[in-house]
Amino acid sequence: SRLSYGRIPNLVELKDLIATQLESFAWFKTEGLRELFDEINPITDYTGKNFELKFLDYEFGSPKFSVEECRNRDMTYAAPLRIKTRLTIKETGEIKESEVYMGDFAMMTEEGTFIVNGTERVVVSQLVRSPGVYFTAAEDPNTGRKLFGAKLIPNRGAWLEIETSAKDLLTVKIDRKRKVPVTVLLKALELPQMKGTENDRDAQRRAMQELFGDVDDNAEHRYMDATLEKDTTTKTEDALLELYRRVRPGDPPSVDNARNLLQSLFFNPRRFDLGRVGRYKVDKRLGRDEEDILDRVKKRELRILEKGDFIAILRKLIELNNAPREKQIPDDIDHLGNRRVRAVGELLQNQFRMGLIRMERIIKERMTISDPHTVTSASLINARPVVAAIKEFFGSSQLSQFMDQHNPLSELTHKRRLSALGPGGLSRERAGFDVRDVHHSHYGRICPIETPEGPNIGLIGNLATYAKVNEFGFVESPFRRVYNRMSVADGEADKLAGRTLRRAALDQKGNEVLPANHLVDIKDLPKLTKGKVPSVDIVPWVSTEVEYLSADEEDMFGIAQANAALTAEGHFVDARVPARTRSHYGLEDVGNIQYMDVSPKQIVSVATALIPFLEHDDAGRALMGANMQRQAVPLLVTDAPLVGTGVEYYAAKDSGEMIVADVAGTVVDVANPKDMKAVHATPVFEIVVKPDAGGPDRHYPLQKFARSNQGTCLNHRALVRPGQHVDAGDILADGPAIDNGEMALGRNVLVAFMPWEGYNFEDAILLSERVVKEDMYTSIHIEEHESEARETKLGPEEITRDIPNVADDALRNLDERGIVYIGAEVQQGDILVGKITPKGETELSAEERLLRAIFGEKAREVRDSSLRVPHGERGIVVDVKVFSRENKDELGPGINEMVRVYLAQKRKISAGDKMAGRHGNKGVVARIMPAEDMPYLPDGTPVDIVLNPLGVPSRMNLGQVLETHLGWVAHALGIKIATPVFDGAPMATIVAELEKAGLPADGKVR
Incomplete structure (x- = not known):
């Protein structure tokens, strides 16, 4: 609509x-x-x-x-x-x-x-950081040479770190203990190549040459020779003992103990586990074949370290040390290919x-x-x-x-949150700038906008709108496949029809089968197959096939933006289009493009995608806007935005607060309270649907005036009537802050940007009394109060109406059991639950003892311990829950009965309350003015809110100005508008729409 x-x-x-x-x-x-x-x-x-x-x-x-x-x-x-x-x-x-x-x-x-x-x-x-092997580089300050190190991080178990020193020495650290030359570990591993080399340095050199000779070939830097020189051990037993001394200093070493230690550190699946992901990352980084990798990942026995892995890591390390400078690229630990989601x-x-x-x-x-x-x-x-x-x-x-249950959006974003904190993650104090920063691999995976403003900035993020997590825990984003070349044999032949050839199609002998620029027809396909043409180059064609790529896979391709102009056939209009490859952004020839974004909103999260004209807002303000939407209090009357982005429906649907039919059928019953089992049992409201396909009726329970985790009101409003037919996916009931199935976090109000007698100085907001009178910003808040009747040393506490020294007037809201009625209006100090506690004989005062002596009555030894409305609170009792041992309720030790009372109160907006727009434009209500004193339009309509125009230029959030202009149009024409992020209404369109609605083109009135 x-x-x-x-x-x-x-x-x-x-x-x-x-x-x-x-x-x-x-x-x-x-x-x-x-x-x-x-x-x-x-x-x-x-x-x-x-x-x-x-x-x-x-x-x-x-x-x-x-x-x-x-x-x-x-x-x-x-x-x-x-x-x-x-x-x-x-x-x-x-x-x-x-x-x-x-x-x-x-x-x-x-x-x-x-x-x-x-x-x-x-x-x-x-x-978290993915298990696997990482190659890092440190620069030698004296020579400027890059010295590489390798870290093997398992899912569970001891870390293995290898370093290169300026003297070409390769050392290894096991489980962050002291360093030892790598040759010691190679000997201790008892490799077949090392057999028969004991006490023979030359034989050991030959073994090293056999293992690493093809990569350790730099005459200036002989890494294995330099390491052997430093290695004092001569045979396997010495190497095992040396390792044991480094890893377990203080323990008396023996060869058997040392052998068992090495075995348990890396080759015992109970102590060391690379995990499926670790094995996948290690094999991928060491350049093993893709098909082999997927087979190896499935085998549990390969999740420990293999001796071959250690040799392959060393070979790769020496290769990087010897590579030309432009090829010496260390791994980027902040890349999303190296971070995974648990x-x-x-x-x-x-x-x-x-x-x-x-x-x-x-x-x-x-x-x-x-x-x-x-x-x-x-x-x-x-x-x-x-x-x-x-x-x-x-x-x-x-x-x-x-x-976080403030509103449906806060629920949804909480479930889509990604945190780098927590056990096995980072800590706020240790996290540097690099980890928190936006990375090119976040594109389409983690939102660059939505993150907290405080000490957690960058450590807590949100999944982007279309992102999903794959089986290994890496975040993937969807892309449209772009074809530059098509195979004739691999089942792609049927897609060739309708494509234009970029170059002539040649058979295996080099003879032309079809000319360049030829539009391929179905009739041409037999010619291509008959001529055994393996593949043809076509004019780049953007298909509708969608593929999900992880950050690692995406790095290999050129990717066009979603707004690149396309013809009706799916070809690029321009020869060069804006594209990106890794962190390089620029114009790229269409022949170098392999994929294209599916949507402009794929880079941002759901909350950010709800901000209209996001492209005109400064990132810092957009961050505040996205975060403040989550803090909006659900209002008494919901009102979907006149200017939205089209994401409102999807956000509301998946928030869990909207009730959606999962089968087609006929509505039988709507929100009739079922029989209450006891005086204080909460009534059950539900929508009942009779499925078209037969089978039992579907029951959809409604929450009526329930308390959310944050004390806001959860209330479902049915949108269907008995007898109405519904399809699967239809909306049965709106939840809090949802209007007709769309997220509705605020209200549509008439805004004027103008100073007004200093009352809107420094972001203060001036509000019309009409807003308060018409309950536009009125919300319901529910507080929970509980009273427990416990077993005490002097006897049990009792919930009763019979309370000592209390006037009848104070008991007017209590029923015969001493519990407040549902619907009672209570003020501070009023009794909610009458309760008496036995008190000991010793506590009697002199006066009480005298009275007892005179009248001889045995006054009740109880004191009043009733639950009263706390100071400063008031409200209407909307629900009472009674838990008792008789009803088989689970209560804590020593508790006989527990009563929970829920008080609801309507809160109207007042001076001092915070209000905000979707563009980070926040302020505090400074004054509520009578409507007649507010500025008004030429037709006499008074405005609802006056904002300070100085809040716009320095904040650079122009989205709010465009939103108010388009909102005015929508209000005048009685329509609702969607202006998607990065694909919204251009300036010229807004001006044209203003004129069409008979409003001033610049949006200014006197």
């Missing part, structure tokens, strides 16, 4: 914005856990003679409670994990198979969140592994003291360490965060 000014067609639909979270968790459930059990299988006792325990298979049960119940009852949304085990008693050969319960495992909801103890949490993906699944897998290792130790200990006749899998397995490890991760990990 929006009039779009975008000129570039949308080839890829913006969907599945939280796929990273959902896919990663699905991987963990199916493959991640399987890998862990394969790693740990089999568990034997310390002697290896008595028992062997194997984990065969596992399955998740269904969650005990629904997502809604878990939210309401403060529970964790979790499913039971059961494992099939096989226990072999070696003494008797008996095999016992059984199923063991491994505790409840937190499950991800359909919205990509976890519910832990009733609160919604998000696990943020972590951006999403939820992998983070959970790492945590689960720690729990399994602890559990394994307990199993081994129990095996030593178990009786072979009575032992069972259940008696050996204690699942507590695993459950505790997962609980610890969700409860206290830096990456498991309380979900």
